[in-house]
Amino acid sequence: MSFSLAERNDTIIALATPQGVGAIAVIRLSGQDAIKLTNEVFFGKNLEKQDSHTIHFGTIRDGEKVIDEVLVSLFIAPKSFTKENVVEISTHGSSYIINQVIKLFLKKGVRPAKAGEFTQRAFLNGQFDLAQAEAVADLIHADSEASHSAALSQMRGGFSGEIQVLREKLIHFASMIELELDFGEEDVEFASRTELQELVERLLRVVEELILSFDLGNVIKNGVPTVIAGKPNAGKSTLLNALLNEEKAIVSDIAGTTRDLIEDEINIGGVIFRFIDTAGLRETTDTIEAIGVSRTQEKMKTASLILYLFDLGDTDLVEINRDVNKLENLGVPFLKIANKLDKANPELVSELKSKYPDTIFISAGNKENLEGLKVKILELVNLDKFKTGNTIVTNVRHYDSLIKTRDSLLDILRGIDDQITNDFVAMDIRRSLHYLGEITGEITTDDLLANIFSKFCIGK
Structure with missing residues (x-):
């Protein structure tokens, strides 16, 4: 989705x-003639003589013919989202009125906006950079406190500001080395290799920190894939239903009734968890149930968190240890959850508290x-890292x-160590x-912009 200059x-x-x-609908126009064209069909004040x-x-x-009584909001360039003249018409929410x-x-020559075109114009007109533009879409789709805060911080330039500082420092050294190339025959040094190395090492530490933050960022944005695993009849479906406060999963005393994966999302403390109730972990001769058990094992490998649930009245320490x-061999964080506390074997409870003091005792x-x-x-x-305001x-x-x-930064350091020529360092x-x-967005292509903004909703 690239746009010509005319578009x-x-x-x-x-x-x-x-x-x-709905009760109301908002129709948005943006462009040089937005106010002028609206004024031609609006009966009230002369919009072209009003303030932003x-x-x-x-x-x-x-x-x-009167189509509707409306409220018209004016945003005169450059004091608007797109930095163009923008009009927002609030009508009654009838689909007939909206279409009319x-x-x-x-009919007056206005063009239907493409997906993300308002935000793309804001980016192209310098309202914000590309990372901030992408945060607009994240903010619209934020479904938890954590994802909302992360998107809002990025939209306000927190992430962009950090990247921009790094880039400006590197640009300074690049310009000095480029200058050295112009004086190649005179053997002059405008950029200290020691200072360049120190800068690149500082940049690497920041970049590594940002890279490591992606695991947390992905969790905040997309939710934590969490598998509930354990023997049949351990109470996995009951736990899922209790957390959801609804009868999502079938609860039965018959072992093996959960034969497929049941998923739902739960907001805990402002974070979305994508809970997955699975078939029980056991050997089985039932062909259909065996498929469910196999899927459980695959889901556990890709989960970010496993809730290992066991029945205090029907499990021994040997099974739990196994x-x-x-x-532990999977390498996925997991919680040991002892269920059916009301039916617990007191001896097992005592053994668990001694060997696994981090066990959580519940009755789902x-x-x-x-x-x-x-x-x-x-x-x-x-x-913790997110709550302290880190990028x-x-x-x-x-x-x-x-x-x-x-x-690329590691290549710079290797080049300095190997004393390669300035043109390769540059x-x-x-x-x-x-x-x-x-x-x-300092470096963009039409294909990149098309890919990013095509994922936005129409009207944003």
Whole structure:
């Protein structure tokens, strides 16, 4: 989705609120003629003589026909989201009214906006950089406190600011080395190799920190894939239902009734957890159940967290030890959860408290100590870094560019150690600058922009 220069000068229109019948709808226009064209169909005040950031009551008419009574909000360039003239028309939420208003403007030569075109214009007009533009989409789709905070921080330039500081420092050294190339025959040094090495090492530490933050950022943005695993009848489905406060999974005394994966999302402490109730972990001769058990094992390998659940009235320490050893070999963080506390074998409880003091004791059926379980689940996610306001990488495109930046910075250090010529050092620095510039939009291609903004909703 690339735009020609002519298209960028068009006045565009789109419904900015969700499709469907509602109390009100907001229709957005952006472009040089947005206010002028609206004024031609608006009966009320003369919009071309009003101040920016004002709202006006009147009617939208097609000739003598009144389509609707509306409120018109004016944002005069450059004081608008797109830095162009922007009009937002609040109509009643009838789909008929919406269609009639949009058709009226289309007849006047206004073009329907493409997906993400308003935000793309804001980026192209210098309202914010590319990373901030992408954060707009993340903010719209944020479904938890954590994802909202991460998107808001990025949209306000937290991530971009950090990248920009790094890039400016590197640009200074690049310019000095380029200058040395101009005086190659005179053997002069404008950029100290020691200072360059120190800078690159500092940049590497920051870049590595940002790369490492992606695991947390991915969790914040997409949710924590969490598998509930254990023997059949350990109470996995009961636990899922208790956490969800609904009967999502079938609960039965018959072993092996959960034969497929059941997934749902739960918000715990502002973080989305994607809980997966699985078939039991056991050997089985039932062909269908065996498929479910196999899927359980595959899901456990890709999970970010495993809730290992066992029945205090129907499990011995030998079984628990065996399962714990298997889970430790997977390398995935897991919690040991002793269920059915009301039916517990006292001897087993004592043994568990001695050998596994971090065991969480609950009764899923009676909803006992579920809040304590939630606290322990949150502790394993490790949100401390996020809560202290550190920059978090949530976008896979940024992560990929940071990986490439790190590799280029390492090439600079190797070049300094090997005392390679200035032109090769300059080349490695330019590559680092290129990948950092891809994040914020100093370096872009039409294909990249098309890919990013095509994922936005129409009207944003």
